[in-house]
Amino acid sequence: MSYQGSITNLLRKDNADIILARIGLxxxxxxxxxxxxxxxxxxxxxxxxxGGACALYLVTRRKxxxxxxxxxxxxxxxxxxxxxxxxxLAALVLSIHLSGGRTIISHxxxxxxxxxxxxxxxxxxxxxxxxxxxxxQLLIASIVIRFGALFGTxxxxxxxxxxxxxxxxxxxxxxxxxxxxxxxxxVMAPIYHLYGAVAAIIFDSPRAxxxxxxxxxxxLSILLVYSTxxxxxxxxxxxxxxxxxxxxSEVLQWSIHLIPTSMGLVFFLxxxxxxxxxxxxxxxRWFGLVFLFSLxxxxxxxxxxxxxxxxxxxxxxxxxxxxxxxxxxxxxxxRRIAAGLSATFGLTTGITLVSWANTPxxxxxxxxxRMLDVLERQILGEVGFLNLASANGGGGGAGGAPSEGQxxxxxxxxxxxxWFGFGLLLAITIVGAMVLLHYFDMPELxxxxxxxxxxxxxxVYGLSLFGLRTFMPGRxxxxxxxxxxxxxxxxxxxxxxxxxxxxxxxxxxxxCLGYPLTMMTAEKATLxxxxxxxxxxRFSHTESEIKAVETLSTYRPxxxxxVIGTDHPYRTLYERYGGYTIPDMEVEDxxxxxxxxxxxxxxxxxxxxxxxxxxxxxxxxxSNAYLTDSLCADVPHHIYTSDTVxxxxxxxxxxxx
Amino acid sequence: xxxxxxxxxDGAHKQPQSLQPAGNGWLVDLLVIAILTVCTAGLLWVEIxxxxxxxxxxxxxxxxxxxxxxxxxxxxxxxxKLQSGEVEPSRPPTRLSRVALAIVISPxxxxxxxxxxxxxxxxxxxxxxxxxxxxxxxxxxxAAVRRLFxxxxxxxxxxxxxxxxxxxxxxxxxxxxxxxxxLAVLLLIGVSTGAxxxxxxxxxxxxxxxxxxxxxxxxxxxxxxxxxxxxxxxxHVGVENHENEQVTYELVTVFQQLDxxxxxxxxxxxxxxxxxxxxxxxxxxxxxxxxxxxxxxxxLQVFIFENELPDEPTADDADHVLQLExxxxxDED
Numbered sequence: 001m002s003y004q005g006s007i008t009n010l011l012r013k014d015n016a017d018i019i020l021a022r023i024g025l026x027x028x029x030x031x032x033x034x035x036x037x038x039x040x041x042x043x044x045x046x047x048x049x050x051g052g053a054c055a056l057y058l059v060t061r062r063k064x065x066x067x068x069x070x071x072x073x074x075x076x077x078x079x080x081x082x083x084x085x086x087x088x089l090a091a092l093v094l095s096i097h098l099s100g101g102r103t104i105i106s107h108x109x110x111x112x113x114x115x116x117x118x119x120x121x122x123x124x125x126x127x128x129x130x131x132x133x134x135x136x137q138l139l140i141a142s143i144v145i146r147f148g149a150l151f152g153t154x155x156x157x158x159x160x161x162x163x164x165x166x167x168x169x170x171x172x173x174x175x176x177x178x179x180x181x182x183x184x185x186x187v188m189a190p191i192y193h194l195y196g197a198v199a200a201i202i203f204d205s206p207r208a209x210x211x212x213x214x215x216x217x218x219x220l221s222i223l224l225v226y227s228t229x230x231x232x233x234x235x236x237x238x239x240x241x242x243x244x245x246x247x248x249s250e251v252l253q254w255s256i257h258l259i260p261t262s263m264g265l266v267f268f269l270x271x272x273x274x275x276x277x278x279x280x281x282x283x284x285r286w287f288g289l290v291f292l293f294s295l296x297x298x299x300x301x302x303x304x305x306x307x308x309x310x311x312x313x314x315x316x317x318x319x320x321x322x323x324x325x326x327x328x329x330x331x332x333x334x335r336r337i338a339a340g341l342s343a344t345f346g347l348t349t350g351i352t353l354v355s356w357a358n359t360p361x362x363x364x365x366x367x368x369x370r371m372l373d374v375l376e377r378q379i380l381g382e383v384g385f386l387n388l389a390s391a392n393g394g395g396g397g398a399g400g401a402p403s404e405g406q407x408x409x410x411x412x413x414x415x416x417x418x419w420f421g422f423g424l425l426l427a428i429t430i431v432g433a434m435v436l437l438h439y440f441d442m443p444e445l446x447x448x449x450x451x452x453x454x455x456x457x458x459x460v461y462g463l464s465l466f467g468l469r470t471f472m473p474g475r476x477x478x479x480x481x482x483x484x485x486x487x488x489x490x491x492x493x494x495x496x497x498x499x500x501x502x503x504x505x506x507x508x509x510x511x512c513l514g515y516p517l518t519m520m521t522a523e524k525a526t527l528x529x530x531x532x533x534x535x536x537x538r539f540s541h542t543e544s545e546i547k548a549v550e551t552l553s554t555y556r557p558x559x560x561x562x563v564i565g566t567d568h569p570y571r572t573l574y575e576r577y578g579g580y581t582i583p584d585m586e587v588e589d590x591x592x593x594x595x596x597x598x599x600x601x602x603x604x605x606x607x608x609x610x611x612x613x614x615x616x617x618x619x620x621x622x623s624n625a626y627l628t629d630s631l632c633a634d635v636p637h638h639i640y641t642s643d644t645v646x647x648x649x650x651x652x653x654x655x656x657x
Numbered sequence: 658x659x660x661x662x663x664x665x666x667d668g669a670h671k672q673p674q675s676l677q678p679a680g681n682g683w684l685v686d687l688l689v690i691a692i693l694t695v696c697t698a699g700l701l702w703v704e705i706x707x708x709x710x711x712x713x714x715x716x717x718x719x720x721x722x723x724x725x726x727x728x729x730x731x732x733x734x735x736x737x738k739l740q741s742g743e744v745e746p747s748r749p750p751t752r753l754s755r756v757a758l759a760i761v762i763s764p765x766x767x768x769x770x771x772x773x774x775x776x777x778x779x780x781x782x783x784x785x786x787x788x789x790x791x792x793x794x795x796x797x798x799x800a801a802v803r804r805l806f807x808x809x810x811x812x813x814x815x816x817x818x819x820x821x822x823x824x825x826x827x828x829x830x831x832x833x834x835x836x837x838x839x840l841a842v843l844l845l846i847g848v849s850t851g852a853x854x855x856x857x858x859x860x861x862x863x864x865x866x867x868x869x870x871x872x873x874x875x876x877x878x879x880x881x882x883x884x885x886x887x888x889x890x891x892x893h894v895g896v897e898n899h900e901n902e903q904v905t906y907e908l909v910t911v912f913q914q915l916d917x918x919x920x921x922x923x924x925x926x927x928x929x930x931x932x933x934x935x936x937x938x939x940x941x942x943x944x945x946x947x948x949x950x951x952x953x954x955x956x957l958q959v960f961i962f963e964n965e966l967p968d969e970p971t972a973d974d975a976d977h978v979l980q981l982e983x984x985x986x987x988d989e990d
Contacts, residue, residue, distance in 0.1 A: 076834070079834040080834055080837060082834075082838050082841075083834065083837040083838045083840075083841045084841075085841075086838065086841035086842050086844065086845045087841045087844065087845075089845050090841070090844045090845040090847075090848045090849075093845070093848045093849050093852050094848050094852070096852075097848075097851075097852040097857060098857075100857050100859065100860065126741075126742070129741070131741045135753070140845075144845075144849070154859075154860070172780060173780070175778060176774075176775075176778040176779060176780045176781050177775045177776070177778045177779075177780060178771075178772065178775040178780075179775075190768070190771075190772065191764065191765065191768030191769075191772075192768075194767070194768045194771035194772060194775075194780070195719075195764045195767050195768045195771070197771060197780055198719060198767045198768075198770070198771055198780070198785055198789075199719055201780070201781065201782050201785060202701060202711075202715050202718065202719055202782070202785065203711060203712065203715055204708075204711070208712070212712060212715065212716050212719075213716070213719050213720060213764070214764070216716055216720050216760075217720055217760055217761065217763070217764060220720075220757070220760050221757070221760065221761060223753060223754075223756065223757035223760070224754075224757040224758070224761060226753070226757070227750065227751070227753060227754035227757050227758075230739075230744070230751070230754070231744070231746040232744065232746070233744065234741060234742045234743070234744055235739075235741035235742070236741065263764060266761050266764070267761065267765070269761065270758060270761040270762070273754070273757070273758065276746075277746070277750070280746040280747045281746075281747055285731050285732075288731075289731070289758075292762075292765065293761075293765075296764075296765040296768075299768070300768075542860055543859055543860040543862070543899070544860055544862040544864075544899070547862075547864060547897075547899065548864070551864055551866065551895075551897070552877075555866065555868060555875055555876055555877045555895070556876060556877045556878065560878070636980075636981070636982035637880070637882065637980065637981050637982060638978065638979050638980045639866060639867045639877050639880070639979065639981075640864070640865070640866040640867075640877070640979075641864075641865050641866070641977045641978065641979060642862050642863060642864045642865070642977075643861075643862040643863065643977075644862065647866075
């Protein structure tokens, strides 16, 4: 190989990784200064994680010459960890069954299962580690945790799924044809809905069909992360990658909020495996699988398509660049990789553009032109440095409530608990990135992984830093966690082998306890029953809340155009499941001023749902902090009541109900 | 590919195992999947199975079999059996990787099948069962042919020894640890089975709502909020029992006179009815009231009591309350 160019030459030097780590350390310290300009927890978490990772790498690298065998604990207690996993799983099932859904107890139990799994991988000596047993535990845990959340919740968890399943999939089943979603953007990306329809027919229930088909696939898809990591790492570290991915809050989110993003994520994992495999064996079948998964994504979900186009584009570009700098003796295999990936990228891009140019959007637009228009408007009008309204946009309609909940020390601490797990993952990913860069020989592979992680990180956090959220960065997080888990496992494997024993023990203990417990109690992992219930609203609904929508739509159907108001996210149920058009309800003196009919629910006084305070400007408020009594308390006509929901109206004769 | 400092080198690198021919086992997995696919399709076709049986046999049918057939066709070579420290990315994928790929490919295949059926409005049970079976069997036939043309020693297949080795999941430690693991697994199976077989009662609640009736159709509209003195007005109360048990509901309709501060100055019971509903049962009860002789603002309330009617029914004691503010106009108005 002959590399040219100053940057490349710099990176080829034996100490290039050390230089990078030192630069990273300084850059992270400087980045901490941004915290003075904006109140955003990530401006603390990212520099701390990055700086910690660079410091850890430098220490480990310095002690490398004195490296020792993997530090394993020689205690018989470790042999009981599989027992602990199954006992905790049993307790989790019991807890969900007795409580009728997930609670803070089940979130902690879920986190503990992750602790026990990580401890097996990180603390058991080689001869006593049975990889198949750990994988079996991980798969069973993944299924139990996800099915517990899915079947333990009435209806569905999340917002968008209430459109995808009860509306789109049911329409396809009713008509026996994709014309059931004609006019929607998914008519050109129907695989999720068609698969959901197939499962709905087989299982005679759209809900059970979705859970048992796509829910099962999401639960088992962690095998692909293991398989991909196994191409680079020994079984122990490949399992670690799978555990990191399975216990990611973002991945759990899309495993319980089963929408096209979820299916896009699964296809992306398939693509990542095939892409990694073809670097080693550039056979036609692996290119074919990469193309098949790319097509599957294009015809499933538009945001996921952007993710895979980025991945393919980077892979093709890097393959071409590497080929151009490679010695003649090696060029043949690399030419094949470069040509295959370029062709796959070109074909996928072409098909995507043709598909998007024929995709309807909101009834009157074409998807491609509409997205370009939105992008142009965002760049010209809204983009600005530290425009940080949300670095988490496009989270499946599951954004948090305005922050008026827990105050004091705990309130300050919650965002850091939320992001602690991500910080750990980021830290070991950065260590892994430097290990890949310095030690791994295959340039196409390591540069593709690093570029993919870097580019996704820029889309999620970099562009968000400037307020550019056209690409819905919240949807990219789970995708990003796949390469992060694999690179992170590479990093931790290096640290485990080379770091001083005391530092390694600290890293292992923090990761074992901190990662699963914080990830499994984070907002995104607990949409159905937030662990921090004063901070984040519940994105699931009780049986009586769902039944209220059904009853109202039966006796006052949407065709009669009633003007209804209620909190967010409950209003989304009336829109998506009930079919009503609902404005933002504005509240003054404890009563809606712009909707003749109001839906009050107990949760408005208990949890942080969002209502809007009337005024100029209208201010979003947390309902439990803003309301002191039921929204219906002073409304004259109470025409519906259940134990948790009251519907009232000011209009005479219930004409506006 | 890497030095000993690199993470994949933490275990001893052993030579790849010798590839032993699978004997007649090269067809076993294909035959098993074919038989399971056909049997499942047949059982689902007759539509007489209990729900939980459909769930058990249906999941691999839509999640695994089609993808497995395709992956088997794509990868006819023997899957390597790697030691935990071995890293052999250039060899064909392991069996676990193939299973993972199969699970991810299945939804793509079934999505395409549904696209093919769509123009004929044929996304229905029987065409789907035939389609899934056809896709799976086609993949299995291709896989068998491709395996047949490979030398026996690199042909994919499953031997009895391999099946036995899959079952060796125990902790390689003391028997006490293995026993505790076995008991914990049994406990998980027992608890999970119990949770599935004995579903929880779910939320216990009652719904009540005011309705008007026009030609047998009930709507929450046209309720008697503007009435004239001396007339008799009717409305309906819908009650739905979701209390997970039979409940007797006592409905009491009262007409209340309000003072200047909206406090009740007088109250008269106008109508009452008792209705017993089984769980998930619904009733529409007609209620009526005689409009008082004096014009003004009144309040109509319907108290709903569950199982027990107090001597003096009030809103505070009622389990549920519905209400209308009623404007009473005189004849001259």
